[in-house]
Amino acid sequence: MTTVRHHPTDDMLVALAAGTLPAGPAAVLACHVETCPACAERLTELEALGGALLEELPDAGLAPEALALTLAAIDAPAATRVTPSPARRARGHQLSRPELPAGAHWPRALDGCSATPWRWIGPGMRWSRLHLPQDPAANVFLLRIGAGKFLPPHTHSELELTQVLWGSFHDGRALFGPGDFDAADGDIHHQPVVQAGSECICLASVDGRVVFDSFLARTLGSLVGM
Template structure:
């Protein structure tokens, strides 16, 4: 049973398209398996449509339609290039079936970053700079204590971890802001695999934290 969800603010930003690409893909993974959040997004989309319908219309400048159509054509061209077979991103086998929403993403091989901790780079088809990764942590392992500048989104794909705020199992999404300073600990029953993205930067503490800081955009 899913117990932890994105905040309403995050779901609203997801619905109106203002959430950054990295966090957006993590939230999309969660929404794909969470009927509660999918329904909430539908409510926000309906609210946005109602507000648009009820708003007063301003007189458009001459040539505004041509400008909009040109932007649509440019966006379609970018999408076509991103979706072209030649731009298919490489995918390593990370040992689990990833959610369908990641099918067009590049998946890097597992790389060692510390005892019991491996990471895999996730590359988005339309944004190479997005800071998204898979993390695989062995049973019982403690991750570095850290806080954040901005928001960190972590969705559990397999296994579970806990910190002072609670336990996060498969399907749960942990949204941590700059008021959260925590040290996730993986359950002893088995390894934990998550997909994570950072909006802003993550500040890790300790020697191990400084070693892996570049992976989190710091």
Template sequence: MTMIQHHPADDLLLAMAAGSLPGGPSLVVATHVEACAQCRSRLQLLEAAGAVVLEDLAPETLSPQALTRTLAAIDALPPEATPARPVAHLPAPPEGMVWPRALQACTATRWRWLGPGMRWSRVALPADPQAKLFLLRIGAGMKLARHTHSDTELTQVLHGSFHDGRALFEAGDFDQTDGSIHHQPVVQASGECICLASIEGRMLFDGAVARTLGALIDM
């Protein structure tokens, strides 16, 4: 089993623990935490630290509906022990791969053509309809167009691996990029790669054709 080498920074985990991370980035971080025991422990530590801080704050009067809303939210949560299973409202994964449980509440389009050996799917998150979430499925040995970013992109590798000139990212690895990164992810020859990506702003592609395709799919 491949050891996970790349993890979310503590500021992302802290924002997730505090509930202040937007829906799209939160989902990508959640898929990583689901696969990574190290980050689950870090997140639990940050949540515990936040609980201690809350205990030290002066008490405030709750609204009459606070308990009812809280209980309703708890009832709506899926059981943690739910086993991974095929998800009918997501596109079919490769044989032997199962979508993360974090995606259970999402829906997504069928796989759509992006280029030779490349497909994409737009993911819809009911809790945050404005989130720009994508599944990317890139064939072995293929490469995305060289690009940078107008804002932040978070990527979780779900299957396979790629190298973008900075490092090798394999299944379970997490990547955060922004305008300071100019790269070209290349999928390894051993097999196709599937990633979940949350994009804030836009991907800024070097080539005109890639820029046009990116604009058409709001990437």
């Protein structure tokens, strides 16, 4: 059984439990929780704690606009909701998705999401753009990098969340394997290098941009929306 070594913080899990995360980061966190029993248990604890705290709050009258806002949310198009509809989930097998290596599985947390075919972005590197029905503008994608290959050195203008789905990489800070989660911001400057023996596939959500050191890498990154 794979040992998960790197996890999201409690603050991130609290935001996921409260439903306050944007769709992109929420999708990455949900994929991690799906494969990490420890974080799944912690999320359940936080959800229970949140429910208990709500029950202890004193009753308060509804604001005049509360009913209107609630009805508007109910009537909103499905694309604006955080959770795909049951019908959309049932059609998940019909959605376009890139081919994965034998033994790799599409995360259940991404049911209802489609993705583009693999596209070349450099020697041994391909990527696939994900479409989240609840937020089509979310910058979420899959990276597929060959064994021994590496991303150019870079930092981040805002926050990048990564979940390893297959294979492993080392970025000078730590080794990240299947099920591992990473959060990197402008304080992190790294160069992920895929370990020998297997390609690596990661799910990533990027707020802002990945800031590559070299001009060529920045140009390629801007073309694919990284």
